[in-house]
Amino acid sequence: MAAESNAGELVQVVALLGAGVIAAPLFKRIGLGSVLGYLAAGLVVGPFGLKLVSDPQAILHIAELGVVMFLFIIGLEMQPSRLWSMRKDIFGLGALQVCACIVALMAIGMGFGQTAPVAFVAGTGFVLTSTAIVMQMLQERNHLHTPKGQHIVSILLFEDLAIVPLLAIVALLASHGETVSIMERFQSVAIGFAALVALVLAGRYLLNPFFRLLANSGAREVMTAAALLVVLGSALLMDFAGLSMAMGAFLAGVLLSESSFRHQLEADIEPFRGILLGLFFLGVGMAVDLAVIAANWQHVVLAVIAYMIVKALVIYGVARLLGTPHPESVGRAILMAQGGEFAFVLYAAATSAGIFDAETNAVLTATIVLSMVVTPLVVAVYVRIAPKPQVDTSGLDAPEDIAGTVLMIGFGRFGQIVSQPVLARGYTLSIIDKDAEFIRDIGDFGFKVFYGDGSRPEILHAAGAATAKAILICIDDKEAAIKIAEIVKDEFPMVPLLARAYDRGHAIDLLKAGVDYQIRETYESALNFGTEVLSVLGEEEELAAQIIEEFRETDRERFALEQIGGIYAGRSLIKGNARPADVIAARTGRQREQRAAEQAAAQEAAT
Template identity: 75%
Template sequence: MAAEANANDLVQVVVLLAAGVAAVPIFKRIGLGSVLGYLAAGLAIGPFGLGFFSDSQAILHIAELGVVMFLFIIGLEMQPSRLWGMRKDIFGLGALQVLSCIVGLTGVGMAFGFSPIVAFVAGTGFVLTSTAIVMQMLQERGAISALKGQRIVSILLFEDLAIVPLLALVAFLGSGGETVTVTERLISGAIALGAIVALVLAGRYLLNPLFRLLAAANAREVMTAAALLVVLGSALAMQLSGLSMAMGAFLAGVLLSESSFRHQLEADIEPFRGILLGLFFLGVGMAIDLKVIAANWQLVAAGVVCYMVVKAVMIYAVARLLRTCHAEALERAVLMAQGGEFAFVLYSAAMAVGIINGETNAILTATIIISMVLTPLMIILHDRIVPKQQPDTSGLALPENVEGTVLLIGFGRFGQIVSQPLLARGYTLSLIDKDVEFIRDAGDFGFKVYYGDGSRPEILHAAGAATAKAILICIDDKEAALRIAEHVRHEYPLIPVLARAYDRGHAIDLLHAGVNYQIRETFESALNFSEEVLHVMGEDPELAAQLVEEFRDVDDERFALEVVGGIYAGRSLIRGNAQPADLVAARTGRERAAREAAAEAARAQGASPQT
């Protein structure tokens, strides 16, 4: 019997892993994101799908550790000084958004016929945004470190803090104010505050010495165990004191953010974080009760729409009130319009004290889960419908009848280095770029950079392409560089075009587009680096230089063969003044000369030449 139970447990583990591995790549490939993939996989293998699992709450209980570890990783990126700088957003923007949404969503609940207390609990649960979904989507969009992402993180942090007084308020409302005395509430608050102080002191005075001691022992597995101990121990301490586990993990991350072991901790926790966070979304998908939805589908559908719309409107209104631009306010409203995982905790507490019954809890939970499922779809819809925000070009000069000896397109790291010898020689440069903030920064250093997209023919003409003696394509956008090269070759065929190539394939594409010279952006620097490595290894400098030059020649010949072999057979230069046909001939000549020399040497020694 024990063997059968163990085998069944193993089957469930395999099913969980297989569901995530199969669904997530498919959903990411079709542009729906990993979160929706996990949710769909959970629904498929859950009680209302294939039935591999019957208790989704058990999965969710374990998988909450994924959210805990995710917040620990976020905390590692939040140095105390940076967090202190966010205090206005946390306690200003966060508090205003939460309070406004509570008022609006309580009104929605009352409009559905709930009593004021039930409407308050239902609306408050929906106010608590899903930290896991929002942070995952911010990460996928590369927006966590951006200013707009930091504002959302600040709001999420305030919501994590708000769960504590909200749970206390639910307990008070359920008891009718009779069994929970003021003294007991003060004691609970003191315990929570004491736990935070203890965690701060431990993080400041104990954790770094502990990790130094473990590092000296040179036991990698113990370091991993210690990292897990810090995360889970902090979460447990906060939970026992009445606070949220997520808050404890976040505080632990913040306290270790300036530690010299920060990167090691992040590397140790990351695999567990990813697996458990995926498990959390699988559990949420399993928890979708299709029977409740089917029996109350009109109420659930209306609830999802009304709660999400009202919450999005309130978020947008608060953002605009605080002078956030329309595009950022709209994106924030769409991203944070769903309910979150903390609502499950709040509704369970409300049911335990008798505020809501089991059916209401199931309906509200289904509303939260469906809103979470809809969020990735809403973001995709937002990105496809809402036009991309145009950069603010006020105060920037646009090119118009500009004349320069050289037209340089893209004044980033590569373009700046290219420009220096030309400027030193006295050439006049016409500089264009489309990074608004960079153009303003360059102006502070005395560079006159015009705003413009070099892939547009009218911008090239206005920037002086017709009168330039050379056109330099120095941007790091592969497709845009090809479009520029094609435009220039078509409109200005007699002007030399020199381009920065991203890699070997891009270099061949540029030759096909008609550039006269290309260079792979990391090729020469990598060869110089390799030559220096040979010096450090003790090789003779002349031998090191010879080895690098031989590789450069071989690479040129191989590149020429690839070009002539069918990818491109034009007359463009590859490196220096060498043409593909010249390089092929040179290689053939060298090989012939080497064979003749070998044959001559063999005859001189009286041996038969080897072929």
């Protein structure tokens, strides 16, 4: 019997892992994001799908640790000075958005016929955005550390802090007018404050010496265990004090953000964080009670639509009121329109306190879960249909009837180096680039760069391409470089065209597009580096230079053959599947033997 039980549990584990491994990459590849993939996978394997997992709540209780660890890692990236600089956004923007959304969503609930306490708790739960979903999507899109991402993080931090007073309000609503002694209130506040002080003191004075002692022991697995101990211990301390576990983990991360062990801690926690966070989303998908949705589908769908639309409108209004640009306001409203995992905690407390009955709790929970499922899909649609942001070109000069000996397209690190010898010889440069912020910054160093897209013929004409003695393509976008090369050779076929290539394949494509000269951006620097490596290894300077020249020759031959007949045409020269290094070694070996024979003959003749 025990063996059958273990086998059944193993089937559940394998089913969860298999569903996540298949669904997350698939959904991410089609542009819907890994979060929606996990949610869909959970729905498929859960009790309302294939029934491979029967108790999603048990999975969720464990998987909530993934959210805790995620916030710990976010805290590691938030140095106290940086967090202090965000205080206006946290307690200004965050407080205004949360309060405005609570009022608006409470009105929606009362419009549905709910009593004031039920409407307040229901709306407040939906106000608490899903930290896990929003953070994951910001991270996947590399927006986490951008200014707009930091505004969203500030709001989420305030929402995490707000769960504490909201749970206290639920307890007060449950008293039905019964008085709560001042001593009890003071005791609750004192416990929470003492827990925060204890965590801060431990982080400030104990954690660094603790990790230093463990690092000196040399036991790698002990460091991993200690990292987990810090995260889970701080979360447990906050939970015992009646505060948010996620807030405890975040605060522990902040306290360790300036520690010399920061990167080690992040590396130790990351695997657990990734697995458990994926498991959390799987659990949310499994928790979608299709029976409740089917019985109350009109109510659930209407609640999801009403709550999400009203919340999005309020978020947009608050953002615009505080001067946020329209595109950022829309993006924030769409990304934060769903309910979050803290709503489950709030609704469970309300049910225990008698504010909700079981059916109300099930319907509201289904509403939250459905909003979380819909969010990645809505974001994906918005990303596809949203107009591209307009570049602020105020104060920048567009190219207009300018002329120079050389026209350079792109003035990044590659173009800046290329420009130096050209300018040193007295030639004039016409430079265009389409990065507005970069043009403003580079202007402070005395460079005159014009704003313009080199893939537009009219811009090239205005920039003096027709009269230039050479046109240089120095951008790092492979597709754009090929497009510009084709346009230049079509519009200005007599002007020499030189281009920066990303790799061998890109170089061949550029030559097909008609460029007169190309060079792979890291080619020469890598060869120089290789020469120095050989010297450090003890090779003679002359031999090191010879080996590098052999590589150049082999590379030129292979490159020419790849142009005319594909990579396998080179087998007449490079027999079989021999690597360039093998060919060079063979040539160098033959040359060494020939040189040794010549030296032996010379010595014999001398004797």
